[in-house]
Amino acid sequence: MHHRLYSFLLLLLVASAYCEAQDAFPYVLPDEKPEREMSSAMHRFYDQWNGNAFESNELFSTFKYTPVTGLDYCNDDGSISRRDPSKVLKIDGTYYVWYTHRDTKSKPQGAKKCNETIPSYDWDLCEIWYAISTDGFHWEEQGVAIKRSKKPEPGHRSVSTPDILQWKGKYYLYYQAFFEAPGLSGGDYCPVTVAVADSPKGPWKTAGKIVLENGKEGEWDQHAIHDPYPLIYKGIIYLYYKSRFDKQANPKRIEQSQGLAIAEHPFGPFEKHPLNPVLNSGHETGFFPWKEGIASMTSLNGPEVNTIQYAADGVNFEIAAITEMMPIAPGPFVQDAFANNGDGRGITWGLCHMNVGEHHGYSHCILARFDCDLSRDFNRRIFKKQQTRYTPEVFFKHGLDEQSMKAIRAKTKKEEDTVLNQ
Ligand code: AAL
Numbered sequence: 001m002h003h004r005l006y007s008f009l010l011l012l013l014v015a016s017a018y019c020e021a022q023d024a025f026p027y028v029l030p031d032e033k034p035e036r037e038m039s040s041a042m043h044r045f046y047d048q049w050n051g052n053a054f055e056s057n058e059l060f061s062t063f064k065y066t067p068v069t070g071l072d073y074c075n076d077d078g079s080i081s082r083r084d085p086s087k088v089l090k091i092d093g094t095y096y097v098w099y100t101h102r103d104t105k106s107k108p109q110g111a112k113k114c115n116e117t118i119p120s121y122d123w124d125l126c127e128i129w130y131a132i133s134t135d136g137f138h139w140e141e142q143g144v145a146i147k148r149s150k151k152p153e154p155g156h157r158s159v160s161t162p163d164i165l166q167w168k169g170k171y172y173l174y175y176q177a178f179f180e181a182p183g184l185s186g187g188d189y190c191p192v193t194v195a196v197a198d199s200p201k202g203p204w205k206t207a208g209k210i211v212l213e214n215g216k217e218g219e220w221d222q223h224a225i226h227d228p229y230p231l232i233y234k235g236i237i238y239l240y241y242k243s244r245f246d247k248q249a250n251p252k253r254i255e256q257s258q259g260l261a262i263a264e265h266p267f268g269p270f271e272k273h274p275l276n277p278v279l280n281s282g283h284e285t286g287f288f289p290w291k292e293g294i295a296s297m298t299s300l301n302g303p304e305v306n307t308i309q310y311a312a313d314g315v316n317f318e319i320a321a322i323t324e325m326m327p328i329a330p331g332p333f334v335q336d337a338f339a340n341n342g343d344g345r346g347i348t349w350g351l352c353h354m355n356v357g358e359h360h361g362y363s364h365c366i367l368a369r370f371d372c373d374l375s376r377d378f379n380r381r382i383f384k385k386q387q388t389r390y391t392p393e394v395f396f397k398h399g400l401d402e403q404s405m406k407a408i409r410a411k412t413k414k415e416e417d418t419v420l421n422q
Contacts, residue, residue, distance in 0.1 A: 048319075055384040058346070059295060059308045060321035061372040062383050068351070068369050070139045071131065076356055078107035081122050081364035082129075084161040084227070084284060085331030085351040086173075089200065094132050096200045097331060097351055098145055098173060099367060100160040101129035108362045111183035120181040121361040123160040128175055130200075136333065136349060137369060146173060146195055146204055154193045154210055157181055161284075163331075164200075165230040165237065165266060166338045171197045172266040173204060174211070174228035174239065183361070188224035189214070192241065194266060211268040212241065212261055220245060220277060221259055227284045227329075230266075232338040233294060233314050237263045239270060240287050240296075243277070256283050256301040260315060278315050281305050286330035288374070289337065289344025295374070299326035308374065324388055327352030327370040346375035 022036050033046035045051060054060045074080045081102040089096045104125050106118045114120035128146035131139040146162070149155045155177030162175040176190035192212035195204040212228065215221035221243035229240040239261045245254050258279035261270035279285065281302020287294055293312040298304055306324055309317040332350030336343075349371045357363025373383035400408065407419035 054321070054386065055381065057321050058376055059290070059310060059374060060323060060384065061308070061374045062323060062385065062388060063325055063327055063370045063372045064383070065327075065352075065354075066137060066369045066371070068133075068137060068139050068367055070133075071141060071367060073356075073364065073366055076364070078357070078364045079103065079105060081126075082367045083122060083353040083365035084329045085353065085367055086163040087229075087286075087331050087337055088136070088333035088350055089164055089166065089337075090333065090335070091200050094134060095136055095333070096130060096132055096164075097139070097367075098128055098130045098162040098164060099331075099351075099353075100126045100162070101144070102126045102364070107364070110362070111181060114181045114184075119158075120183045122364060123176075124158050124178070124182050126158045126160045128159050128162045128173065139367070142201065145202055146175060146206070149177070149206065152179075153206075153208065154179065154191065155206075158190070160190070161227055163227075163229050165232070167232070167237070167266050169198075170266075171200050172230070173197075174230055176226060176228070177210070188226070190224060190226070192225050192228045192239075196266065207267050209267075211263075212239065212270050215243070215272075220257070221272075223247060229285070229287055231287060231289065231294065231334075232340045233289065235340055237266060237270075238294070238314055239263065240278075240285065242283065242285065254280050254302060256281070258282050258285050258296070258298075273315060275315055278311070279304075279309065279317055281307070284329035286327070286332050286347075286350070288332055288334045288347050289339065290346055291344055291376075292342045293344070295320065295344070295346070297326060297330050297332075297374075299330075300328065327368075328355075329353045330370065345377055348373060348375045348378060348380075 082099050084100045086098040100123055104119050108119045108121045111120040119125045127144050130145045131141045133139045146159050148159055157180055158178040160176045162173050165172040173195045174192055177193040178190040180189050182188045191210040191214055194211050195206040197204045212225050214225055223244050226242040231238050241259050242256055244256045257277035259276040260273040260278045263270040281304040282298040283300035286297040294314040296309045298307045298309050306326055307319045308321040310320040311317040330350050330352045332347040336345055351367050352370050353365040354368050355363050355365055373380040403419050
């Protein structure tokens with residue numbers, strides 16, 4: 001009996017000592033980090049999130065989407081696709097955008113069935129076209145900017161995924177130049193090349209050489225060089241790009257990641273940054289000058305998926321905000337993409353692409369507009385609200401397929417594992 005009494009008294013003593021040490025966390029959040037025992041989450045709230053309300057985090061935003069008008073998709077029969085829009089430029093009051101344009105009688109059929117007229121994937125047998133707009137909602141297609149080249153020139157199979165640089169009065173289009181159908185070999189052999197023009201309407205003269213080559217065997221970016229994205233930063237050309245680690249890795253610890261290559265002239269030579277990869281996540285990543293550094297819209301893949309990140313030096317990115325339903329393949333309107341003034345103001349809209357159909361490689365894409373508030377010059381509260389709720393239709397659209405449903409209902413664990421762990 002005595003033993004129990006002693007234990008109870010001891011427990012009471014410890015509990016009361018502890019309770020005297022601190023009261024419950026206060027109802028009114030202290031502005032400054034309080035001097036008290038705290039959980040790691042509350043340490044993080046003050047240390048990583050500066051004790052700030054997410055609404056006042058200038059690099060936090062949600063996104064709203066609007067269909068763009070003026071572009072025909074042949075009743076969505078899959079023969080016409082527009083995807084991977086460049087940054088949007090505003091020149092003499094007119095907006096310009098360049099993008100991957102596919103117009104093939106057949107839908108993509110995969111690498112095994114592709115031929116000179118049947119594309120392997122949505123970005124195969126493509127050209128680079130452009131469109132103009134006065135309001136960013138209605139666009140008028142102008143036609144081809146860069147055609148496929150003739151064998152054996154770079155891009156004779158397909159040219160895709162352009163982005164634009166304005167440098168010393170001239171315009172430069174960087175793009176993936178496919179020497180073979182995407183998906184044929186282990187990777188995509190589509191190193192980056194560039195074309196130059198005196199006017200955004202062209203005519204474009206290709207450099208006729210590769211300016212950013214795949215990494216060597218064994219290097220992180222040996223698989224492919226995708227999504228060239230030039231900015232002018234610190235007076236020179238910062239060309240961000242995507243690549244991916246070992247495609248066969250199991251488990252995939254990092255899939256897509258972003259690199260950086262720097263040059264003093266648009267035709268290069270481009271030096272890959274020694275700290276590459278500079279992002280451990282993302283897919284087609286949008287970048288924009290922010291204060292004295294560079295911010296990124298990191299979506300689709302990786303441990304840091306759906307984040308807005310910031311690098312005060314343009315290289316070492318840190319998570320600045322976590323968001324959701326980010327634009328895919330964003331081509332933001334970046335007013336100061338080439339201002340090089342160390343005072344990046346941010347973005348409020350741009351174009352992106354949306355896959356029409358199940359598999360992103362076999363379906364066609366449409367261009368769409370996104371709006372947001374990732375700007376130091378606005379405070380649009382409609383973009384600072386969280387708790388985006390989706391209708392049941394949206395949730396159930398992302399449902400179990402028949403096979404998975406069957407496996408889950410299966411009696412045998414083995415059957416479930418084979419299907420659900422593919
Ligand atoms: C896109 C981009 C690149 C890839 C393919 C077309 O989303 O990542 O351009 O090559 O997919």
